[in-house]
Amino acid sequence: MPAAADRGPALRLEGVRRAFRAGGRVVTALDGIDAVAARGDVIGLIGPDGAGKTTLMRLIAGLLRLDAGRIEVLGIEVARDPLAVQARLGYMPQRFGLYEDLSVGENLDLYADLQDVPRASRPDRYAQLLTMTGLGPFRSRIAGQLSGGMKQKLGLACTLIRPPEVLLLDEPTVGVDPVSRRELWQIIGHLTRDNGTTVLFSTAYLDEAERCDTVLLIHEGRLLGHGSPGAFTAEMAGRSYFATAAIGRRLLQARLAAAPGVIDAVIQAGHVRVVAESTAPLDAATLVAGAPDLRLAPTAPRFEDAFVARLRPASAGRRAAAQAASPAPTSASPPAPAGGAVIEVTHLTRRFGAFTAVKDVNFAVAGGEIFGLLGANGAGKSTTFRMLCGLLPPSSGGLRVAGFDLRTAAAPARGRIGYMAQKFSLYADLSVRHNLRFFSSVYGLAGAAQRRRIEWAVAEFELASMLDATARDLPLGFKQRLALACALMHEPRILFLDEPTSGVDPLARREFWRRINGLAAAGVTVLVTTHFMEEAEYCDRLAIMAQGEILVEGTPDAIKRAAVRADRPDPTMEDAFIAVVEAATAAAAAGAAA
Amino acid sequence: MKPAPSRVLALMRKEFLQIGRDPSALAIAFVMPMILLLLFGYGVSLDARNVRLAIVVERPDALTAEFTAEFDHSAYFRARRFLDIQQAERAMATDKVDGIIWLRADFTRRFDAGAGAPIGVIINGVDANTARIVEGYVQQVWAGWLAARAHAAGRGPQPSLAVTAEVRFNRSVSSRNFLIPGLIAMIMTLTGALLTALVIAREWERGTMEALMVTRVRIREILLAKLVPYFVLGMGGMAMSVALAVYLFGVPLRGGIAVLAATSALFMLAALGMGLLISGVARNQFVAGQIAIIATFLPAFLLSGFVFDIESMPAVVRLITHVVAARYFVAILQSLFLAGDIWPVILPNAAALALMAAIFLGLARATARKRLD
Amino acid sequence: MGRQVLALIQKELLAILRDARSRMVLIGPPLIQLMVFGYAASFDLNHVPVAIYDQDASRASAELVHRFTGSPTVTVEAMLHSGRRIDRLIDSRRVKLVLVIDRRFSRNLLTGRPARVQLIVDGRNSNTALVTEGYANTILGDFSAAWASAHGGPAPAAVLDLRTRYNPSLASRWFIVPGIVALLTQVVTLLVVALSVAREREMGTFDQLLVTPLRQIDILLGKGIPGVLIGVLEATAIILAAVFWFHVPLRGGLAPLYAGLMLFVIAVTGVGLAISALSATQQQALLGAFLFMVPSIILSGFATPIANMPAAVQWLTYVNPMRYFLIIVRGVFLQGAGFGELAPQFWPMAAIGLVTLAAAGWLFRKRVV
The missing domain is CATH 3.40.190.10 (Periplasmic binding protein-like II)
Known part of the structure; x- marks a missing residue:
């Protein structure tokens, strides 16, 4: 039990430094982090993949040694007495730390024993946790057979079995569907309110920052900002607008992103969200050529605006160069009119044994369109996707890609598609140059044509500085660019992108979408899967999938409109998604009851 | 502080549950020994017959x-x-x-x-x-x-020698009687070192080790909870192998069961110590498997006197064999099976095993940290 | 075929050579195994420790003892003066053999009656026991012949005229080292090939390959040819080591050796590709490779003769490519064999290669489509 005398904040970080040796090089994971967090707060540890979030979590939990600095948890110095700290905190690592071959009940028993929870108090505690997490009916199910969201909740229940004073959650929302995500936040709210628990929550989703009391924003091992989310957004006041114009939304976004005085332009909620360099008002009439009817409506700043504003100055030079090198979006013609379907899917079904992964899926994608498949992990979007690329034969149903039936003419169809797999599947041991050369050769390029195409890729994707680096050692954003370059070597007419931006920082994500928009504008058909709700807004049309079925299909605006309710006049994509999934679940339940 | 029995018991129970549900652990402990015994029993013979x-x-x-x-x-x-x-x-x-x-x-x-x-x-x-x-x-x-x-x-006998040869312990000079006891040492090396190293590496891979480490559990409790179940499993594999050797292949077992059990336990501890040491270095199953095979299985196979007589190796190689725990166990097993409780063989070799077990387990304990780096 | 496959081969070789782990597989284990097998794996026995209990203590028995102390194959560890220590010496493995010379040894010799000697052998290591007994018998035979000619007795009516072909000094190393050529070539080729597809599956690049216009056969060739190249290279390195480091005579021509090697490597590559096609992860591929490798080595005649195995097991060895290549490599090295003698070994390997490659191609299609 906590000593009565202990005071001090929940967490105090002073000059925290930690470096790792990787392949002969020293990589600084954290560099001089200072922060203090009050008890009972929800502290968001926010930053893209590779920012140092996990390292910081492990340092706080006493699992790693500090190179320099000092960490105190509840007034106890971690380095001096890790056991005392560990007795009072709970830590859920990534992938939740569950024994997947043990059942739900056995996992709970194990952690109860390890945390010395008295036997007498267990039934009550279990009941409480199982109710809270909704796992009650699944007590004897093997943990490995739970869905991502249920695993996450079981992991949480195991860490909460003896109520910790400080709870560390490392990326608990990765790969989890929006419904489970929302439930997790409800549990966290409950914990801080009723038990006064301090929660440190790491995430790469910037929109989750707004639910925290305090935010530690880290990027490449450095603390970019520290304060309440309100403080972050407050400094952005008067700099955010929604822009509308008669020209296409993607074209408008591309032009706005390149406009002077604008540091960020993204598509959001059916508009283009613009963030200005300063609070000086933007002149709508002259901001963008070719859009005299441009209207700018001020809107409330959000956390991501602040994040981008903080990062942009550092990378402004690179961005300018990128804009200059890329001819694509600004000069391209508007999207090609829908001239017949390029991808046609009819009654597509795929079964694995008794399990139906994809159930009677139908859709069609027109030339030059960006079509999104949106859904949580396990919704069936990857299976659909693999069938479209010819990687998996369908159990039944029809598939036509670029006019070819994939069952009979896979090879000619494959010559017309570009494919970018999840996790940037490059040859990690080969250099950037070798990867480019290999993929261009495999697609039949040779001689001068091959040389020209590689030169184009190096220029377009800014790969020159890393040409001889081994692909494994590239930063994530670089890998993503290289993967896209490799998929484009043969100038495909159709581009398949599987979760192309997961884990990439927001700036790299913007750059990526700028390129995709450019390609679509040039007539390339793009099919993309994503679990980022906001990215769905870049699509012309999208389909929401759950449990192997398409629940709804349409333009982003239409899907959101369908979710409008009295208490939610302007729903976000996430609201719409949750509404669709809940409606489907309710319908299924009603069907089962009837 | 003494280890808390409730935590150790909980971890051990978890380990047994996992062993029961994971076919690969049982395969390494029971199926692999069986295959090896059958292969060697039937496939390998140094006798020149036919x-x-x-x-x-x-x-x-x-x-x-x-x-x-x-x-x-x-x-x-x-x-x-x-x-x-x-x-x-x-x-x-x-x-x-x-x-x-x-x-x-x-x-x-x-x-x-x-x-x-x-x-x-x-x-x-x-x-x-x-x-x-x-x-x-x-x-x-x-x-x-x-x-x-x-x-x-009926000619007078030539002035010649009348040689009578008496082959002790293995009258039929059958190589099976000689190879199978040695093979049991290989099998125990596999279950002890390879299985333990793999199982702990898997906990690192899946992130469960990280979750364990932030609980109140102490590192020595984790080690103890790994040691006991795999000790039991290894001894089970051992018992099965001995039974197969005696009943299927008809290898005589002339020594006492108690002596066999006691010396096997010593060797098992040494093998487990090696497994724990390896798992401290190797945090994924691929690397753990490779180190275990190169550092424990291959030496046990080649440098233990299991097939190749240690005395016919060059002096340098002979010197190296002294750090191979299997060497001592092979010597004990060959005597126990074929000759009986020969104390002049068993005692010094058992002492060497005890020393190696103590060293490996001590090193494993000393290098284990409740930390990730 | 053509350029695309070439690009695939080039990529494959680059990937193997640039990856530290793959390089290790190519260099580490072969080096260790070559050294260990070359030096440690030997059935040759020198200086076998023996003890002698001379109950006679005559001039004749002293002469016999002298023959034992003078022999390079045995070392006399102890001269016993009573029978009590015999058991202890044998039991504790201090000596492998005790020679007991009968009390009436010289009397019987001189009167033309059989003079009795007894050999007590430790049978725990059956092989050592047989060889030791053979050594002692040779010394005793030499003594007996010398005694006969010195004392004017009749020489035996028939004598053995013993000649050993191909390996007159009976060095195990001449037998083991050429075997390592087969062993290591198999290990390395199998690992490289079996892991290559599994590694791509794990990293996700295999899907990337499959969406390119490469055909099934292109991928098969692109994956198989690097394995063959590496296998032949590895074998060449070990052949060089065998000839120049271990001084094993290479009596035959390189043409039959390399023809056999090519067929062998192709057969092993087929097996490796089939394993590769079946496994989803490197772990599984590794396990599959071991599951094939261990029986294949044990049942190849690498260390123990196939003729000693039960008939059913001998039948099994006919599908083992290593069985055939071992005969080829030893035949060429020690016997100077040419195509004529080795013909029966060539075609089974070619058949195995065809079957396994076809199976691998079929399995690729099954897993992939």
Whole structure:
């Protein structure tokens, strides 16, 4: 039990430094982090993949040694007495730390024993946790057979079995569907309110920052900002607008992103969200050529605006160069009119044994369109996707890609598609140059044509500085660019992108979408899967999938409109998604009851 | 602070549940030993039996028939007749026969003259070991035939030696009796070191080790909870292997079961210590498997005296064998199975095992940290 | 075929050579195994420890003892003066053999009666026991012949004229080292090939390959040819080591050796590709490779003769490519064998290669489509 005398904040970080040796090089994971967090707060540890979030979590939990600095948890110095700290905190690592071959009940028993929870108090505690997490009916199910969201909740229940004073959650929302995500936040709210628990929550989703009391924003091992989310957004006041114009939304976004005085332009909620360099008002009439009817409506700043504003100055030079090198979006013609379907899917079904992964899926994608498949992990979007690329034969149903039936003419169809797999599947041991050369050769390029195409890729994707680096050692954003370059070597007419931006920082994500928009504008058909709700807004049309079925299909605006309710006049994509999934679940339940 | 029994018990229970549900652990502990025992029991034999022999008799008569019949009746040979030496030599060159007995045309004449009639023996020396054994067999047949003839002819015995050989412990000189006890040491190395290293590496891979480390559990409790279940599993595999050896392959077990159990326990501890040490270094199953095979299994296979006699190795290699725990266990096992409770063999080797177990377990404990770096 | 496959081969070789782990597989284990097998794996016995209990203590027995002390194959560790220590010496493995010379040894010799000697052998290591007994018998035989000629007795009517072909000094190393050529070529080729597809599956690049216009056969060739190249290279390195480091005579021509090697490597590559096609992860591929490798080595005749195995097991060895290549490599090295003698070994390997490659191609299609 906590000593009565202990005071001090929940967490105090002073000059925290930690470096790792990787392949002969020293990589600084954290560099001089200072922060203090009050008890009972929800502290968001926010930053893209590779920012140092996990390292910081492990340092706080006493699992790693500090190179320099000092960490105190509840007034106890971690380095001096890790056991005392560990007795009072709970830590859920990534992938939740569950024994997947043990059942739900056995996992709970194990952690109860390890945390010395008295036997007498267990039934009550279990009941409480199982109710809270909704796992009650699944007590004897093997943990490995739970869905991502249920695993996450079981992991949480195991860490909460003896109520910790400080709870560390490392990326608990990765790969989890929006419904489970929302439930997790409800549990966290409950914990801080009723038990006064301090929660440190790491995430790469910037929109989750707004639910925290305090935010530690880290990027490449450095603390970019520290304060309440309100403080972050407050400094952005008067700099955010929604822009509308008669020209296409993607074209408008591309032009706005390149406009002077604008540091960020993204598509959001059916508009283009613009963030200005300063609070000086933007002149709508002259901001963008070719859009005299441009209207700018001020809107409330959000956390991501602040994040981008903080990062942009550092990378402004690179961005300018990128804009200059890329001819694509600004000069391209508007999207090609829908001239017949390029991808046609009819009654597509795929079964694995008794399990139906994809159930009677139908859709069609027109030339030059960006079509999104949106859904949580396990919704069936990857299976659909693999069938479209010819990687998996369908159990039944029809598939036509670029006019070819994939069952009979896979090879000619494959010559017309570009494919970018999840996790940037490059040859990690080969250099950037070798990867480019290999993929261009495999697609039949040779001689001068091959040389020209590689030169184009190096220029377009800014790969020159890393040409001889081994692909494994590239930063994530670089890998993503290289993967896209490799998929484009043969100038495909159709581009398949599987979760192309997961884990990439927001700036790299913007750059990526700028390129995709450019390609679509040039007539390339793009099919993309994503679990980022906001990215769905870049699509012309999208389909929401759950449990192997398409629940709804349409333009982003239409899907959101369908979710409008009295208490939610302007729903976000996430609201719409949750509404669709809940409606489907309710319908299924009603069907089962009837 | 003493380890808290409730936490250790909880971890052990978890380990047993996992073993029960994960077929790969049971496969390494029980199926692999079975396959290895069957393979070695049936597939590997150093005895030269069924030696393929070519017999060339240039002028057959009663004497040559009597001599060559000795080879036909021997259990060691499968004799075939060839018409001339060229044919026989060709058969040897194409690996159809292992040796040639060649009686020239003047054999009977020179024999009767008592003039040391030469019996040509040509042996394929490619497999040196088999060749040496075949040589010995041929010598025995020859000496036996000569003695029998002298006796039958009623001629006074030649001034010769009467050699009686007594092979202790393994009267039939069967290589199976010699290989299978040694094989049990290999099997225990596999379950002890490889399985333990793999299982802990898997906890690192899946992130459960990280979750364990931030609970109140102490590092020595984690080690203890790994040690006990795999000790039990290893001893189970051992018991199965011994039963197979005795009941399926008929290898005699002349020593006491208690001594066997006690020395096996010592070796198991040493093997588990190695497994724990490896798992401290290797945090994924691929690396753990490779280190375990290179650092424990291969030396146990080659440098323990299991197949190859340690004494015929060069001095440097012989020196290295002293740090191979399996060496001591193989010596104990071969004596226990074939000879009995030979204390002069068991005691020093058991002491060496105890020392190695203490060193490995001590090192594993000293290097284990409740930290990720 | 053509350029695309070439690009695939080039990529494959680059990937193997640039990856530290793959390089290790190519260099580490072969080096260790070559050294260990070359030096440690030997059935040759020198200086076998023996003890002698001479109950006679005559001039004749002293002469026999002298023959034992003078022999390079045995070392006399102890001269016993009573029978009590015999058991202890044998039991504790201090000596492998005890020679007991009978009390009436010289009397019997001089009167022309059989003089009795007894050999007590430790049978725990059956092989050592047989060889040791053989050594002792040779020494005793030499003694007996010398005694006969010195004392005017009749020479035996028939004598053995013993010759050993191909390996006159009966060095195990001449047998083992050429075997390592087969062993290591198999290990390395199998690992490289079996892991290559599994590694791509794990990293996700295999999907990337499959969406390119490469055909099934292109991928098969692109994956198989690097394995063959590496296998032949590895074998060449070991052949060089065998000839120049271990001084094993290479009596035959390189043409039959390399023809056999090519067929062998192709057969092993087929097996490796089939394993690769069946496994989803490197772990599984590794396990599959071991599951094939261990029986294949044990049942190849590498260390123990196939003729000693039970008939059913001998049948099994006919589908083992290593069985055939071992005969080829030893035949060429020690026997100077040419195509004529080795023909029966060539075609089974070619058949195995065809079957396994076809199976691998079929399995690729099954897993992939």
